[in-house]
Amino acid sequence: MGNLIFKIEEIKNNKGLKINIKPELSLFSDSLTQYSKLKDLTTDCVFSIGASSIMLEAEVEADIELTCSLCLKKFDKKIKETIEEFYDINNEEIDLKEILSETLSMMEPMRPVCSKDCHNDLIEKYSAKHAMQSQFSKLKDCKFK
Numbered sequence: 001m002g003n004l005i006f007k008i009e010e011i012k013n014n015k016g017l018k019i020n021i022k023p024e025l026s027l028f029s030d031s032l033t034q035y036s037k038l039k040d041l042t043t044d045c046v047f048s049i050g051a052s053s054i055m056l057e058a059e060v061e062a063d064i065e066l067t068c069s070l071c072l073k074k075f076d077k078k079i080k081e082t083i084e085e086f087y088d089i090n091n092e093e094i095d096l097k098e099i100l101s102e103t104l105s106m107m108e109p110m111r112p113v114c115s116k117d118c119h120n121d122l123i124e125k126y127s128a129k130h131a132m133q134s135q136f137s138k139l140k141d142c143k144f145k
């Protein structure tokens with residue numbers, strides 16, 4: 001089940017909706033920086049109907065390949081996030097692409113480190129570490145398409 005658009009009428013008729021979604025990963029190719037790669041994404045969604053809105057509670061689980069900000073090694077990490085969002089009940093449909101994309105960029109660590117022991121020697125040499133990190137964050141701000 002990869003569809004991310006839900007008709008509000010259908011959710012209302014069914015008095016809510018519980019669904020597990022595995023979206024197409026290519027939809028989110030712009031959600032992460034070029035240092036990270038989305039490898040898997042699953043979402044457990046629960047839509048509940050309120051007086052004037054539909055509430056979405058979702059558990060997002062992503063497998064992301066990250067680049068260590070210290071040694072530049074690539075490593076995989078599973079990251080989970082719970083989101084809550086309200087939608088106007090008078091709208092026609094709910095499109096989850098935007099909220100999932102925002103959630104993914106929020107889930108991506110700013111300065112991932114591959115392991116606790118990575119470049120321990122550099123921690124003493126603060127200036128060297130600092131230089132590397134500011135270089136990395138400068139690169140992170142650039143968006144390549």
Ligand SMILES: [Zn+2]
Binds near residue numbers: 072073
């Ligand atoms: Zn590392």
